[in-house]
Amino acid sequence: MAASSLIDANLRLVYEAGRNEKGEPVLKTKGYNNVKVSATTDQIFQAAQAIASLCALPLFTIERTNVEEILG
Numbered sequence: 001m002a003a004s005s006l007i008d009a010n011l012r013l014v015y016e017a018g019r020n021e022k023g024e025p026v027l028k029t030k031g032y033n034n035v036k037v038s039a040t041t042d043q044i045f046q047a048a049q050a051i052a053s054l055c056a057l058p059l060f061t062i063e064r065t066n067v068e069e070i071l072g
Contacts, residue, residue: 008067009035013048015057027060035064 011032016025032051035044044064052059 002070002072004068004070006037006066007069008033009037009039010065010067011035011044011048012063012065013052013055014060014063015052015055016060017057025060028057030055037066 013030013032015028015030017028018026020026039047041064045062048059048062
């Protein structure tokens with residue numbers, strides 16, 4: 001049976017930089033690597049909110065990517 005082990009996590013903040021001619025949002029992203037893998041969703045959310053408060057653009061979404069190693 002295969003098992004997985006969480007080895008890395010990344011955080012991506014997506015900001016709304018305005019609207020295009022069709023009225024759709026124009027998005028800009030900023031990525032942060034080496035996020036502590038044991039960080040909870042609430043901790044990630046709080047950190048993202050704190051980082052976003054330093055930016056002039058409004059925060060559109062917060063994304064976390066987990067990297068797992070699959071062992072067989």
